Amino acid sequence: MSLKNKVAIVTGGNSGIGQAIVLELARQGARTVIDYVANPDATVALEQEICKLGNQCIGVDADVSQVADLQKLVDAAVSKFGRLDIMVNNAGIETRTSVLDTTEDQYDSVMRINLKSAFFGTQLAAQQMIKQGGGGRIINITSVHEDWPMPGNTAYCLSKGGMRMLTRTAGVELGPHDILVVGVGPGAVETPINDSTMDDPSKLKKLDSAIPLGRMARPEEIANVAAFLAGDAATYLTATTIFADGGLMQSSVGL
Ligand code: BGC
Secondary structure, eight states: OTTTTTTEEETTTSHHHHHHHHHHHHTTTEEEEEEEEEHHHHHHHHHHHHTTOOEEEEEEOTTTTTHHHHHHHHHHHHHHOOOOOOEEEEOHHHHHHHHOTTHHHHHHIIIIIIHHHHHHHHHHHHHHHHHSSSEEEEEEEEEGGTSSSSOOOHHHHHHHHHHHHHHHHHHHHHHGGEEEEEEEEEEEESSSSHHHHTTOHHHHHHHHHHHHTOBBBOOHHHHHHHHHHHHOOOOTTOSSEEETTTTTGOOOSOO
């Protein structure tokens, strides 16, 4: 129970990678706060699963693209559990549209949910961590596409590139407060964001063959990295990204 008595917020915590992170942090002893704006049923089911683990998770009706709602998450962590130690900026969407035909609405949604929420999530979490003292951890779930172009998914790549610089710059600014800011850069993961690939056998085969480990990641494999970064063994990592991509970025086999 290496995260016993720690309190975490995980945005986008009721599905995909976020849900796996909530479960792993809870298994390791942390109490968690998650947002939901969609899918309250999944949130209640997760709260109950965590109760069975003998731990606590609370769902807050919050839209992470709104700063006031991010503040609601921080306030819930503090009022319910007394503090905030770990902020996981995980919420993310993609449109899989090219630069030629991405609409203004698509662009705004991707940037608000992926980048604005991570920026203000970092800001509000860090303010609380500084107020309470003792440092903290901010973990940004980015992507190999923080660095690696994905043609046909331009706004997404732009938002993840922004998260890359958020991680580096905020990591430098917050270092003196012992607040460590680290990115986790997954490759392809078996989550709903990849349904269109997983539902198409030829696309899936092409993707698997581009990954040196020959398969997509399970969400738990990304959650393990996030839990490591939240824990006592990760005291000297900040302002950088750990890629958990099965070697995808280094592979010469194109997608
Ligand atoms: C994207 C997926 C893509 C994967 C590997 C992820 O960040 O969300 O759409 O399959 O990267 O390219």
